[in-house]
Amino acid sequence: NAGVTQTPKFQVLKTGQSMTLQCAQDMNHEYMSWYRQDPGMGLRLIHYSVGAGITDQGEVPNGYNVSRSTTEDFPLRLLSAAPSQTSVYFCASRGGGANYGYTFGSGTRLTVV
């Protein structure tokens, strides 16, 4: 049982490039989310999904797209990378009732130059 797996762990992009951050979970969790963590800002919700085929925007969705074609996978796509998207990105998933917390992946450290 691997939990939540994120790839890559590190990435450097040039401004304007696009890329996809991968997230997969093997716990059959319905709920998945993407967060970014910046110094002094804490973790902020980018997009989330309540099940395959269902996604919605979080607090800071601009510049990012998501899709959820399967229960297991929830990729985050950067459309045209900007230096402001330099951050640490965490994917998380949850099953069960409202008092079950989210399990986080180990993160992707992204630098946009």
Add this chain to the structure above:
Amino acid sequence: RKEVEQDPGPFNVPEGATVAFNCTYSNSASQSFFWYRQDCRKEPKLLMSVYSSGNEDGRFTAQLNRASQYISLLIRDSKLSDSATYLCVVIKGQGAQKLVFGQGTRLTINP
């Protein structure tokens, strides 16, 4: 005003001390409450859920006061391994899917 507010610290306490963290949240519709810990350059990890009746897990005790919109975490007999950043987390929204994080309180336990 931030939705979830914590004292950022840092807290520096000697090993064996008792330390308490506080957190306030602004949205009275918030549904679920948690404490997470995050080690340097690692992902957040669930420490414990917080229930209205209060709950304890070993050396850790969490309390929730819905009327005051206040959450607390007490760590007794602190260990060196307790050094981390502690995040107060609130879930809001339809289906309880949106986590809102406090900025975290940094704790260092000194030998």
